[in-house]
Amino acid sequence: MPTGVAIRDVREQLFAAAERVLLRDGPSALTSRAVTTEAGCAKGVLHRHFADFDAFLTELVLDRIARIDAQAAALRDAAGTGTVAGNLAGALTDLFGTVAVAIVGLITSRDELRARLRQVLPSGVPVLAEATAMIAAYLTAERGLGRVAPHADVDTLAPTLIGAGHLLFADRKGTPPHDEAVHRVVATVIAGVAP
Template structure:
């Protein structure tokens, strides 16, 4: 337990990681501010010192994980011409799926105040799925220019379909649901055929 009044380095991430462990181990219903602080080894009131309440905390956790996904997708263009197109897209898509526990995503949807906070932040420009979609489209534009995908590929439509599907899977799959990796791999193969030889 951290001593009272002593600054805790990376407190937000420590609390977020603790919340993810609580949800993964005990389910979404077990997520309380006390459970988070106990798991993080912090004083009981520290979560409420830094967040307006559990709803804001859940929303900020989701927004943080969306921002991580957006940063990862932003690095996709650096892979243009390297590896395989399908592998590069799968890396981003599967990374997004792994970025947020389904139970936490469910909390963000079912707690009205958390959902509202998340929507407002995304509307105000917080990194999210729109930025991820733009990064995937820009990457595909570069691969099309390099001849690694068909010249007629609608890169915007492919980006929308891929990111929209990942968003759907992330926000609707249950903790005990099937692993979506096979579906994502099949979708990428259908959306991005190799260019004619």
């Protein structure tokens, strides 16, 4: 890109480029050069907007966590509609069918990124912790509506569902699981607490 030409929405373009690299080539291929090449801009563009590459990655993860917050609100709003298993299966597919699995791989592979995220998010694995909170809040809402048994251990069910969902989608090179497979896993996990 020629010098002096303004790039609109630079952060989002760089984040989208990073996601494409992550999904296509994995966390080990994610470098500042790979991101700027994918975005079609000079390497200096990234460093004009972020102190260093780990600062860029930290902002990328935090931006994607904010998207989970929006998903969480939509899932809570779905309480009382459809089926509990259907809503949960849809939420897991929406969550893990995107770049979330690759982001988790990125977080676990970069020590400096984890250290920076710990300053902002003190507990749990980022993305997975927020996703677990999303599922727990939904199950709590459904329990309040009587669609999940009063004795349901939401604090155990939520991470179980997230772990199972993560495993279903973890093979980023393979074929994503079919909706029926996700629904079957969800229905099995909640069988004792939701009709």
